[in-house]
Amino acid sequence: MRKHLLTSTYELLERRPAVRPSTTALAEHAHVSIGTVYRYFPDMDTIIDELRMTAVHNITTALSTAIARAMDQAPIDAMVTVVEGLTAAFEKHAAILRVSYTSDETEFGLAWAEIEGPLRPLARILPTRLRPDLDDDALDDLIFIVMGATARLCSRVALLRPARADREKLIAMAAHMLLAAVEGA
DSSP, rough: OOOHHHHHHHHHHHHHHTTTOHHHHHHHHTOOHHHHHHHSSSSSSHHHHHHHHHHHHHHHHHHHHHHHHHTSSSHHHHHHHHHHHHHHHHHHHHHHHHHHTTSSGGGGGGHHHHHHHHHHHTTTTHHHHHHSSSHHHHHHHHHHHHHHHHHHHHHHHSOOOOSSOOOHHHHHHHHHHHHHHHOOO
16 A cells, blocks of 8 residues: 555656645545555655655666766766766656755755765766876865766756757767866866
8 A cells, every 4th residue: 555655646746747746635546545645654745755765766776877887988978878877767757856856955955965975986987087187186076066967967858858859969968068077177
């Protein structure tokens, strides 16, 4: 039943992006009583938090997989692989990301920190390879900026892309911008 309620909440979020459903709407959509909803979850915030944590885990996994695939690629191909991987992960979890963006957690900030933290060692690989001239402090600063820019660019492509925009071109453009940032720092 717990999984059914989580799935039903996600379906509601997909139907009405960025609108946090009520527990009453969830009960109606899931074809259960409101008491059943409250038996498993104290409120809608708890349900949204659980969906967000699942999204964070899945996005972390997708991004680490993309970074691993990018390690032996040419620099621009590596950037495209990372941007594509993160954009696809954001697209897959768009419904929960949209409602998270509209919450107090601006820019998916705390959740992004949870994604970014474990990936910092992997994120050092490409910049270290491209910029062996940088000392550790300069490299840390570069990684901090590039990881934030990567998250923002990928979230824009995944969640805010205009209908007429070409997804692949936007991914290539973002990859070129990120590569220029790394090489020009």
